[in-house]
Amino acid sequence: MSTITVKSILNGASYQYVDTGEPKSGTAKNVYFSPDKKYVVAIFKEKQDFNQLDRLKRIASVQLERIKKMDGGDFFLDEIFRWPTDVIEYNGKTGIIVPIYKSNYFFKKGYSSQDLIKGEEKNGKWFAGAKFRNKQFPLSLDNSELGNWLNYFQICVNICRGVKKLHQMGLAHSDLSYNNVLVDPINKSAVIIDLDGMVVPGVYPAEVIGTADFIAPEVLATKHLSITDPNRKLPNIRTDLHALPVLIYMFLLHRHPLKGGKVHDLDTEKDDLLSMGEKALFIEHPRDKSNRPKMNQVSKWDQYWSDIDKLPYTITGPYLKPLFDKAFIDGLHNPMARPTAEEWETALLKTSDLVQTCGNSSCEQKWYVFDNTNTPKCPFCGTKHQGTLPVLDFYSQFKEGVWKPENHRLMVYNNQYLFQWHVNKNIIRNERLTAAQKVPVGYFTFHNNKWVFVNQKLTSLVDKTENIDIPIGGMLELADGKQILLSKEEGGRVMLITLANK
Amino acid sequence: MRRLPVYFLLDTSGSMYGEPIHALNNALSGMINTLRQDPQALDSLWISIITFDRDVNEVCPLTELAMFQLPEITCPQSGPTHTGKALELLYTKVQSDIKKSTENQKGDWKPLLFLFTDGKPSDIQLYNEIAPKVRNLNFGAIVACAAGNLADDSKLKVLTDDVVHLDNADSATLKQFFKWVSETIEQGNKSQGTGESVALPPPPSEITLVI
Numbered sequence: 001m002s003t004i005t006v007k008s009i010l011n012g013a014s015y016q017y018v019d020t021g022e023p024k025s026g027t028a029k030n031v032y033f034s035p036d037k038k039y040v041v042a043i044f045k046e047k048q049d050f051n052q053l054d055r056l057k058r059i060a061s062v063q064l065e066r067i068k069k070m071d072g073g074d075f076f077l078d079e080i081f082r083w084p085t086d087v088i089e090y091n092g093k094t095g096i097i098v099p100i101y102k103s104n105y106f107f108k109k110g111y112s113s114q115d116l117i118k119g120e121e122k123n124g125k126w127f128a129g130a131k132f133r134n135k136q137f138p139l140s141l142d143n144s145e146l147g148n149w150l151n152y153f154q155i156c157v158n159i160c161r162g163v164k165k166l167h168q169m170g171l172a173h174s175d176l177s178y179n180n181v182l183v184d185p186i187n188k189s190a191v192i193i194d195l196d197g198m199v200v201p202g203v204y205p206a207e208v209i210g211t212a213d214f215i216a217p218e219v220l221a222t223k224h225l226s227i228t229d230p231n232r233k234l235p236n237i238r239t240d241l242h243a244l245p246v247l248i249y250m251f252l253l254h255r256h257p258l259k260g261g262k263v264h265d266l267d268t269e270k271d272d273l274l275s276m277g278e279k280a281l282f283i284e285h286p287r288d289k290s291n292r293p294k295m296n297q298v299s300k301w302d303q304y305w306s307d308i309d310k311l312p313y314t315i316t317g318p319y320l321k322p323l324f325d326k327a328f329i330d331g332l333h334n335p336m337a338r339p340t341a342e343e344w345e346t347a348l349l350k351t352s353d354l355v356q357t358c359g360n361s362s363c364e365q366k367w368y369v370f371d372n373t374n375t376p377k378c379p380f381c382g383t384k385h386q387g388t389l390p391v392l393d394f395y396s397q398f399k400e401g402v403w404k405p406e407n408h409r410l411m412v413y414n415n416q417y418l419f420q421w422h423v424n425k426n427i428i429r430n431e432r433l434t435a436a437q438k439v440p441v442g443y444f445t446f447h448n449n450k451w452v453f454v455n456q457k458l459t460s461l462v463d464k465t466e467n468i469d470i471p472i473g474g475m476l477e478l479a480d481g482k483q484i485l486l487s488k489e490e491g492g493r494v495m496l497i498t499l500a501n502k
Numbered sequence: 503m504r505r506l507p508v509y510f511l512l513d514t515s516g517s518m519y520g521e522p523i524h525a526l527n528n529a530l531s532g533m534i535n536t537l538r539q540d541p542q543a544l545d546s547l548w549i550s551i552i553t554f555d556r557d558v559n560e561v562c563p564l565t566e567l568a569m570f571q572l573p574e575i576t577c578p579q580s581g582p583t584h585t586g587k588a589l590e591l592l593y594t595k596v597q598s599d600i601k602k603s604t605e606n607q608k609g610d611w612k613p614l615l616f617l618f619t620d621g622k623p624s625d626i627q628l629y630n631e632i633a634p635k636v637r638n639l640n641f642g643a644i645v646a647c648a649a650g651n652l653a654d655d656s657k658l659k660v661l662t663d664d665v666v667h668l669d670n671a672d673s674a675t676l677k678q679f680f681k682w683v684s685e686t687i688e689q690g691n692k693s694q695g696t697g698e699s700v701a702l703p704p705p706p707s708e709i710t711l712v713i
Contacts, residue, residue, distance in 0.1 A: 125542060125545075139568045212694065259503070266603040266605075266609075268504065268603060268609050268611055271609075294607070297607055302503070
């Protein structure tokens with residue numbers, strides 16, 4: 001074991017790493033820790049050519065400076081990305097300096113039955129697949145690592161925000177996959193890693209076509225063509241927008257959207273290439289049902305999540321369903337039709353307003369999306385909702401005296417909060433919210449057999465149906481058909497109350 | 503779903519007695535532990551181990567990685583190396599184990615074969631007959647590993663072009679070799695280059711790859 005000092009080729013800064021002789025070895029790089037464990041030195045196994053070196057230098061300098069200066073730059077660099085901060089050379093090899101992952105991205109327990117992966121990185125694959133959540137599987141993850149269903153929405157939001165930011169900068173990740181995100185379902189966070197291969201069309205060409213399961217169909221379908229052939233498709237922003245919904249689908253439904261039962265060729269490799277490439281077909285396509293999973297051919301560990309009749313993608317709710325349709329039906333072979341990262345982010349956030357807690361305390365998912373019926377039940381364990389269920393629909397002023405629905409709904413549950421972004425349409429729920437805007441303005445509770453809203457911060461809350469002002473500290477009852485003005489300020493919304501499950 | 507079947511054919515003839523067989527056991531259990539830390543491998547990998555000395559034993563039939571129990575591999579103090587007989591058993595096992603694709607069912611991935619030996623086949627006639635047949639089965643890759651100066655690379659070339667020669671069968675060398683084996687098994691799940699078909703990853707520097 002020895003400590004090695006290396007020098008930046010950008011600015012002469014020096015770094016140290018501990019060489020144990022057994023670095024963590026990835027596809028392209030060996031990774032060593034600094035003595036203080038604040039950063040890693042990732043050294044490329046292969047010699048980097050002029051263009052590769054140029055790409056690394058720009059990512060660690062020009063692009064890093066750009067993102068630092070952007071709105072919310074610190075948030076992205078701290079929470080969403082592990083962005084290379086410098087480039088070094090040592091013994092003729094090139095390396096990059098990358099800030100270390102936060103400690104919550106390492107397993108505290110890992111498998112429930114043994115310590116084999118305790119302390120290892122929480123690679124996204126652990127949480128995308130179904131096996132590791134199946135208690136019967138000999139190497140299933142401990143309950144303390146899995147989190148509940150709602151937490152995976154926040155994980156997906158983080159990934160969407162990262163992809164959105166890269167795309168705003170004109171960069172494509174180019175190899176987005178569960179191997180290149182670390183997720184923490186307990187603290188509801190995710191971080192995007194391996195940013196050194198980013199693509200700018202025409203400036204830095206793609207080095208990889210991606211990771212199996214995530215490569216866009218057009219890239220696989222033209223893989224056999226020469227790299228100089230104008231018809232060859234390589235990773236770009238639009239292929240990221242295929243990989244992103246595959247990740248979201250997998251984190252929420254724990255199965256792959258294109259891996260169904262349809263056989264295209266008797267040769268395994270050719271079949272795989274066709275079913276992920278040229279002939280790719282959504283397993284839940286509403287009209288073409290030829291690629292539906294065949295339950296008798298699915299691994300016994302994956303049965304629960306593979307059943308698209310019991311857990312169809314529509315359980316992700318009314319905002320995500322149309323986006324999955326766009327991504328896996330309209331846009332599967334038409335890259336321009338794929339939804340943007342921001343559309344996914346918005347739909348995920350709106351969906352988190354539609355969730356209900358499951359009444360069954362041993363339900364593994366704990367949350368589900370309201371299914372818009374009068375007698376909702378949890379799709380995961382089948383438990384029916386008990387008691388009335390207030391549904392709030394938001395309206396905003398279109399012109400004087402005319403209020404229009406915004407296709408945004410909030411489901412109420414006990415101790416649910418109301419936030420600024422519900423009250424005023426000019427406040428948008430995204431990573432740029434200030435700390436003050438993240439403070440709830442009131443909460444909902446079931447009190448003396450009635451649903452009530454308690455006002456904590458709203459200065460001009462009016463119960464329009466009864467025509468009374470509700471001061472801070474006051475409360476109003478949620479009764480069927482009531483109209484509530486949340487704010488008299490510009491952009492203030494009205495909410496309409498419906499009581500379901502009566 | 504598709505399985506990736508991996509067969510290990512391990513030489514347990516007399517010359518492996520002593521340190522080499524201990525080293526082999528350690529290296530194997532290290533490899534299984536490494537693979538068990540890889541969610542991708544746990545998703546698709548099935549493993550079988552066949553040993554050969556005078557007798558040929560399927561010590562582990564094809565088993566899913568998560569369910570796999572590695573037995574202690576033992577060897578007699580002396581005796582011949584029936585490599586041919588082992589390949590013969592493998593040949594029938596592969597035919598019956600592997601799910602072929604049909605119009606209605608997706609088949610397994612092409613299996614991988616790793617053969618480890620420290621000597622020459624004693625049943626040379628059978629070996630010469632069966633090795634080309636195994637070679638023509640639809641394996642994704644066949645890697646033959648010859649350890650020590652008694653192993654005969656040229657015989658192994660009948661089976662495969664990918665022959666790895668280890669200078670000896672000590673702990674460190676075997677550990678490194680099986681680390682490379684696990685990287686080879688895992689590589690299908692890694693980022694794919696823009697170039698043409700994927701080859702074996704470069705072996706560790708201490709190993710000679712005979713191609």
